[in-house]
Amino acid sequence: MIKKSSSSLQSQRLPADYFTGNGWIQLLVRDEPIHCNVAKVTFEPGCRNHWHTHPGGQILIVTEGKGYVQKKGEPKQLLLPGDVVTILANEEHWHGATADSLFTHIATQLLLDGKEVNWLDPVTDEEYSQTQ
Amino acid sequence: MIKKSSSSLQSQRLPADYFTGNGWIQLLVRDEPIHCNVAKVTFEPGCRNHWHTHPGGQILIVTEGKGYVQKKGEPKQLLLPGDVVTILANEEHWHGATADSLFTHIATQLLLDGKEVNWLDPVTDEEYSQTQ
Numbered sequence: 001m002i003k004k005s006s007s008s009l010q011s012q013r014l015p016a017d018y019f020t021g022n023g024w025i026q027l028l029v030r031d032e033p034i035h036c037n038v039a040k041v042t043f044e045p046g047c048r049n050h051w052h053t054h055p056g057g058q059i060l061i062v063t064e065g066k067g068y069v070q071k072k073g074e075p076k077q078l079l080l081p082g083d084v085v086t087i088l089a090n091e092e093h094w095h096g097a098t099a100d101s102l103f104t105h106i107a108t109q110l111l112l113d114g115k116e117v118n119w120l121d122p123v124t125d126e127e128y129s130q131t132q
Numbered sequence: 133m134i135k136k137s138s139s140s141l142q143s144q145r146l147p148a149d150y151f152t153g154n155g156w157i158q159l160l161v162r163d164e165p166i167h168c169n170v171a172k173v174t175f176e177p178g179c180r181n182h183w184h185t186h187p188g189g190q191i192l193i194v195t196e197g198k199g200y201v202q203k204k205g206e207p208k209q210l211l212l213p214g215d216v217v218t219i220l221a222n223e224e225h226w227h228g229a230t231a232d233s234l235f236t237h238i239a240t241q242l243l244l245d246g247k248e249v250n251w252l253d254p255v256t257d258e259e260y261s262q263t264q
Contacts, residue, residue: 001203001223006194006214028216034189035242036168038216057166061238062138071133082138084160084170091133106193108240110167 002032014041018119020128021047021096028106035111042104043067048096048128051120053089056110060085060095067103069095070123076130079103094123134164146173146181150251152260153179153228160238167243174236175199180228180260183252185221188242192217192227199235201227202255208262211235226255 014023022044029038035056040063051072060069062083069085070076072092079085079095087093089112097103109116146155154176161170167188172195183204192201194215201217202208204224211217211227219225221244229235241248 001201001206001220001225002218003201003209003211004216006212006216009214009216028193029191029218032218033220034191034218036191036240038191038193038240059161059166059168059170059240061160061170069133069135074133077135079135080138082141084136084138084141086134086161086164086166088133088165093133106238108168108170108191110242 004028014047018050018052019047020050020122023047023097036108037111037116038106038108040104040106042102043097045097045101046099046128048123049094050122051092051094053092053118053120054087054109055089055112055115055118057089058087058110059108060087061106062104063106064102064104066098066101067096067105068098069093079105092120096123136160146179150182150184151179152182152254155179168240169243169248170238170240172236172238174234175229177229177233178231178260180255181226182254183224183226185224185250185252186219186241187221187244187247187250189221190219190242191240192219193238194236195238196234196236198230198233199228199237200230201225211237224252228255
């Protein structure tokens with residue numbers, strides 16, 4: 001059993017390599033002897049991650065603000081606190097904040113052979129601003 | 133991708149078969165094509181689950197109140213909002229509220245061959261009240 005107290009958790013800036021805009025990440029579970037990673041991510045307005053896939057899938061639980069999730073080929077969907085999204089293995093998608101609100105979610109990635117994510121192209125401003 | 137809006141989620145009473153005391157559970161992810169289940173659980177003061185193990189392990193993220201987690205053979209530990217606990221596969225343990233506070237956590241169980249939990253004996257009042 002591994003217990004981390006809230007006071008020990010640290011916030012790091014989101015890496016510019018995989019995100020458009022600014023935000024923060026708190027690693028809750030990582031490199032532990034369990035087959036998943038968990039992080040709390042806060043996106044500033046307009047911030048979103050690049051298109052990506054998860055070999056083992058992902059679960060998003062929205063805790064604050066307003067955001068979007070979009071699966072490739074489908075319209076983006078609005079996300080509000082308490083909403084839950086299951087992203088299946090290898091589904092290409094992105095998520096991030098609306099243009100006018102902070103957005104925070106808890107993201108759980110199931111690992112497949114230790115692999116968490118495959119990053120793809122940035123979400124262009126045109127893709128981001130398409131009508132919902 | 134499966135999106136559930138907060139407004140569609142329902143609270144159910146905790147099953148008396150596996151819990152001492154009263155509480156509520158909201159199933160966030162269950163029976164979906166991803167290898168984990170997620171639930172938000174609220175324990176009334178003094179409520180706790182039975183001793184149990186998870187074949188694939190479990191992650192607890194505390195969202196409200198005060199609670200305990202105890203691994204068999206170790207002292208129980210106090211849990212506060214923002215604390216994160218990783219319970220490894222097959223570690224015998226229980227969790228629940230303190231005697232004087234509600235307690236809410238998000239619990240993620242990794243499935244192993246579709247199996248989520250093995251329930252064992254109730255946590256006796258003597259075990260529950262042992263000094264931390």
